[in-house]
Structures are given as structure tokens and as C-alpha cells.
Amino acid sequence: MSVLDVIGLKKSFGKTEVLKGISFSVEQGEVISILGSSGSGKTTLLRCLNFLEKPDDGEIIVNGRSIFSANAKKPSEKDIAAERLHFGLVFQQFNLFPQYTVLGNLTLAARLRVHGKRAERISAVAEIEEAALSTLASVGLLDKKDFYPCQLSGGQQQRVAIARALMLSPEILCFDEPTSALDPELTGEVLSVIKELAARNMTMIIVTHEMAFAKEVSDRIIFMDEGVIAACGSPDDIFSGNAGERVNKFISAMSK
Amino acid sequence: MDLSTFVNVSLRLLEGFGTTVQIFCLTLLFSLPLGLIFSFASMSRFTPLKLLMRVFVWIIRGSPLMLQLIIVYYGPGLLASAMERAGTLNIIYEFAEYLNSFPPLTATVVAFSINYACYFSEIFRGGIESIPRGQYEAGQVLGMTKIQIFFRVILLQVIKRIIPPMSNEIITLVKDTSLARIITCYEIIYVGESFTKSQGLVWPLFYTGAFYLLFCGILTILFGYIEKKLDYFKA
Ligand SMILES: Nc1ncnc2c1ncn2[C@@H]1O[C@H](COP(=O)(O)OP(=O)(O)O)[C@@H](O)[C@H]1O
Ligand SMILES: [Mg+2]
Numbered sequence: 146m147s148v149l150d151v152i153g154l155k156k157s158f159g160k161t162e163v164l165k166g167i168s169f170s171v172e173q174g175e176v177i178s179i180l181g182s183s184g185s186g187k188t189t190l191l192r193c194l195n196f197l198e199k200p201d202d203g204e205i206i207v208n209g210r211s212i213f214s215a216n217a218k219k220p221s222e223k224d225i226a227a228e229r230l231h232f233g234l235v236f237q238q239f240n241l242f243p244q245y246t247v248l249g250n251l252t253l254a255a256r257l258r259v260h261g262k263r264a265e266r267i268s269a270v271a272e273i274e275e276a277a278l279s280t281l282a283s284v285g286l287l288d289k290k291d292f293y294p295c296q297l298s299g300g301q302q303q304r305v306a307i308a309r310a311l312m313l314s315p316e317i318l319c320f321d322e323p324t325s326a327l328d329p330e331l332t333g334e335v336l337s338v339i340k341e342l343a344a345r346n347m348t349m350i351i352v353t354h355e356m357a358f359a360k361e362v363s364d365r366i367i368f369m370d371e372g373v374i375a376a377c378g379s380p381d382d383i384f385s386g387n388a389g390e391r392v393n394k395f396i397s398a399m400s401k
Numbered sequence: 402m403d404l405s406t407f408v409n410v411s412l413r414l415l416e417g418f419g420t421t422v423q424i425f426c427l428t429l430l431f432s433l434p435l436g437l438i439f440s441f442a443s444m445s446r447f448t449p450l451k452l453l454m455r456v457f458v459w460i461i462r463g464s465p466l467m468l469q470l471i472i473v474y475y476g477p478g479l480l481a482s483a484m485e486r487a488g489t490l491n492i493i494y495e496f497a498e499y500l501n502s503f504p505p506l507t508a509t510v511v512a513f514s515i516n517y518a519c520y521f522s523e524i525f526r527g528g529i530e531s532i533p534r535g536q537y538e539a540g541q542v543l544g545m546t547k548i549q550i551f552f553r554v555i556l557l558q559v560i561k562r563i564i565p566p567m568s569n570e571i572i573t574l575v576k577d578t579s580l581a582r583i584i585t586c587y588e589i590i591y592v593g594e595s596f597t598k599s600q601g602l603v604w605p606l607f608y609t610g611a612f613y614l615l616f617c618g619i620l621t622i623l624f625g626y627i628e629k630k631l632d633y634f635k636a
Contacts, residue, residue, distance in 0.1 A: 195542050196541070197538055197541065197542070222546075226544055226546065229541070229542065229544060232542075233542070236535055236538070236539065238533075238535050240533075240535035240536060240538065240539035241539075242536070242539070242540075242554050243558065243634040243636045244554075244557045244561075244634045244636065253543075253545075253554075254540070254543035254545055257545060257549050257553070258544070293633060293634050294635075295635040309543070310542075310543075313543060313544065
């Protein structure tokens with residue numbers, strides 16, 4: 146059974162229809178890359194999955210259960226708060242909280258979810274900190290735990306952002322151009338963290354302009370064009386030159 | 402000038418300065434939270450409230466504080482006597498009479514609080530609107546509630562950004578308190594002037610300047626300290 150089914154997702158901003166009926170599925174442990182030129186709706190798609198935008202039409206199903214349906218009644222704040230945790234999102238601009246240390250960034254949201262008696266709370270917070278330290282170690286930044294974001298390089302900040310997203314154990318982790326805001330020499334460290342997650346069977350949807358990386362890490366590639374999925378297939382299919390003219394043009398433009 | 406005059410003047414001025422500090426502290430106490438409420442109102446998605454708030458802010462910021470002070474202090478009394486002459490002794494009359502019974506200090510704090518709340522609300526609004534959307538969205542994606550995001554993520558960044566304009570405004574408030582003398586509030590300038598009128602002494606009035614300088618100096622140091630305290634992060 147698939148972890149995620151997206152069915153007929155549509156989204157307009159005013160008169161412009163940005164998503165014109167997007168449907169795809171993601172299997173457990175699968176890594177999907179989304180390619181497509183600027184303005185094709187990739188960010189909007191990820192934002193819809195993460196409840197930052199409300200789709201006009203369509204359905205989002207996680208583990209066989211509908212978590213969003215345009216036909217169902219409007220979900221409450223509380224429903225959304227619960228359902229959004231199926232997904233994690235790593236932003237292009239990192240969006241770390243500047244006034245918290247690296248460790249604070251990782252633990253803040255989890256700490257706010259802690260309730261109960263004092264003793265329970267203390268042990269829960271201890272667990273969260275422990276989890277944060279091991280997550281930080283997994284992205285190779287344990288030694289930076291007490292640093293503030295402004296003291297880190299862009300690549301380090303993005304690795305912290307990935308660790309922060311991992312803290313809530315999302316079933317599907319989404320990346321929106323995670324290396325686009327980075328200097329070229331810093332993209333490698335972020336991409337290798339993502340590759341490691343792939344090796345650990347994390348289910349991921351990655352919007353990227355890094356062609357070589359997409360080819361290497363993806364199980365499947367979705368090519369978006371003007372709000373529709375114009376092509377979808379294995380990296381070999383997409384990069385074979387037989388996936389259509391738009392795809393070929395895009396890939397050759399990006400690979401220059 | 403002998404020492405006893407100097408001590409006497411100093412003590413009297415200190416008394417007036419007490420009133421000045423009182424106006425200052427009470428105004429801050431009320432105008433800071435009121436300003437935050439005003440700023441939310443002026444950013445409201447409910448358009449009539451937003452427009453009403455912005456018009457109100459325009460009126461308050463667009464007219465002299467001295468005039469507002471006079472209206473708050475004398476307005477209710479004028480209204481009450483006009484109504485009395487017209488023979489309409491209804492609840493509005495009662496209310497106007499009640500407001501008219503306020504002492505000058507209360508009227509001063511009311512007028513100052515409303516006035517400064519409007520200035521603060523614009524500073525708060527600018528600060529809140531300058532925080533990138535990504536900060537809210539990162540919080541949302543991590544499952545935080547809107548209130549948690551505001552208090553745990555946004556607020557401190559806003560405070561850091563608004564410290565310089567706020568310190569300006571607050572130092573202006575110190576000196577604006579002297580306007581209260583026109584509605585017979587015995588603040589320090591009023592006391593200083595009284596020596597000129599009763600004893601022909603001008604120097605006590607000049608001497609009041611030292612009190613203001615000292616007060617503003619302390620505030621400047623305090624704001625510098627807060628700024629430094631918040632220097633550990635960039636926002
Ligand atoms: N909040 C918004 N309001 C209006 N238009 C938007 C908004 N967000 C995105 N768009 C428009 O939707 C289109 C797709 O944007 P986006 O999803 O960011 O594309 P991509 O990530 O593929 O570059 C663009 O034309 C963009 O201008
Ligand atoms: Mg985008």
C-alpha cells in the first residue's frame with residue numbers, strides 16, 4: 146500500500162490556476178524528485194501537502210486514510226495541526242528560529258507538545274533532548290548544538306533545518322529546493338545528508354534543480370509543467386531522452 | 402543664592418519630578434499593551450475594524466498632544482454644562498460629569514496613554530510585518546499553534562527590531578510629560594515656573610533640565626543594555 150496518494154489536486158491564486166489536477170502516489174521508502182521550470186507549481190504542491198495552502202479541489206490520502214478532501218467539511222485548526230505532522234518540510238531559506246540555539250531549534254516544537262505531571266514532563270523533555278542530540282549527530286552537527294543559526298554556514302543551517310524536520314518523525318519528508326539558497330561549494334554536504342536519509346529508507350519528495358543528484362537519489366522523477374505532471378518515470382526513463390520534448394529541453398538547459 | 406534656598410528648590414523640584422515620573426510610568430504601563438491591541442486591530446482581516454483603527458491612529462498622530470490633553474481634561478465638563486443648559490440630564494450627562502471629576506493627573510495619563518498607544522501601535526505593526534513569513538510557516542509545519550508561534554518565535558524578534566524606534570519614542574515621552582502643566586498637573590516644569598512667578602527666580606526652571614537629562618541618560622543606558630542583551634542573535 147502506498148504511504149501517500151494525491152488525487153486531482155487543484156489550486157488557483159485568483160484567476161491563475163497553478164495546480165491543474167495533480168495525481169501521484171508514493172510508496173513507503175520511496176524517494177521522488179520533482180523537476181520543472183520556475184513557476185510550474187512545485188512549491189505550491191509541497192505547500193498544499195503541508196497545509197500551508199488549502200487546495201481548491203482534490204484529495205490527500207496518507208496510509209489509506211483521507212487527511213484532506215475538498216468535498217469533506219472544512220477541517221478545524223486542531224485537525225490540521227494533527228494531520229500536518231504526517232509531513233515534514235525543509236524550506237529553501239532554512240527558516241531556522243534565530244533566537245534559539247541549534248538544540249533549541251530541534252526541541253522547541255516537541256517541548257511544546259509535552260503535557261502531564263511534573264515528573265512526566267521532566268522525563269519527556271529529557272527524552273526529547275536525547276533524541277535531538279542523536280538526530281544532530283546523524284547530520285554531523287553535534288559539536289554545533291549550542292551555536293546560534295547566525296554562527297553557522299548556510300550548509301550547516303540547512304542541515305539543522307533537516308534535523309529539525311526529522312524531530313517530529315514525519316512519514317514523508319518534503320524538500321523545496323534545499324540547496325538553491327546555498328553557495329555551490331556548500332550544496333554537497335546537504336545533498337549527502339539527504340542521500341543518507343534515502344539509504345535509511347526515509348520516504349521523501351524532493352523539489353530540486355540538481356540534475357545529477359536527482360538522477361542518483363530518486364526512485365522516481367516527476368516532471369511538472371504549468372501545473373500538470375507532464376512526465377513521470379524512473380530516472381533512466383526521464384533522462385533517456387524519450388520523455389518528451391519539454392523534458393529534454395529542461396534537462397539540457399539545467400545541465401549546462 | 403544660599404544653600405537653604407537651593408535645598409528647598411531641589412526638594413520642591415524633586416516632588417514635581419515625582420509627578421513627572423508617575424506620568425511617565427503610568428503612560429508606559431497602559432500604552433504598551435494598548436498599543437499591541439491597536440496594532441493587531443490595524444492588521445485585522447476584518448476590514449471595518451482595520452479602517453476604523455487606522456483612521457483613529459491618523460487623528461491621534463495628526464493632531465497635537467496638547468490639544469488632546471485639553472479635550473480630555475476640559476471636554477467632559479464643557480459637554481456636561483452644555484447638556485445641563487439644554488436640560489438633557491441623561492446617562493451621557495452623568496458620564497460626562499463623572500469624567501469631569503477626574504483629577505489632572507488621571508486626565509493626563511488617559512490622554513498620554515491613548516496618544517502613545519497609537520505611536521507604539523505603528524512601531525509594533527512595522528516590527529511584526531517585517532518578520533519573514535517563513536518564520537510563521539516553519540512554526541506551522543512543526544505543528545505549533547498560532548499563539549505559540551507568536552510568543553515563542555515572533556515576539557522576541559519583533560522586540561529586537563523595535564528597540565531603536567521604541568527608545569526614541571520613550572525618550573520623547575519623558576519630555577512630553579511637561580505638557581501636562583497646561584492642565585494644572587504639578588509636574589517638574591510647573592513647579593519650576595512657580596518659583597519664577599512667586600519669587601522671581603529663573604534658575605529653578607533651568608535646573609529642571611538636569612532632572613530630564615539624568616532621566617533620559619538612565620533610559621539610554623537601559624536601552625543600550627537591552628540592545629546588547631539581544632545581540633546574541635541576528636533577526
Ligand atoms: N501566494 C500566491 N499568490 C499568488 N500567486 C502565487 C502565490 N504563490 C505562487 N503563486 C504563483 O503560482 C505559480 C507557481 O508558483 P510556484 O508553486 O512557486 O512554482 P515553482 O515552485 O515551480 O517555481 C507562479 O506563477 C507564482 O507566481
Ligand atoms: Mg519554488
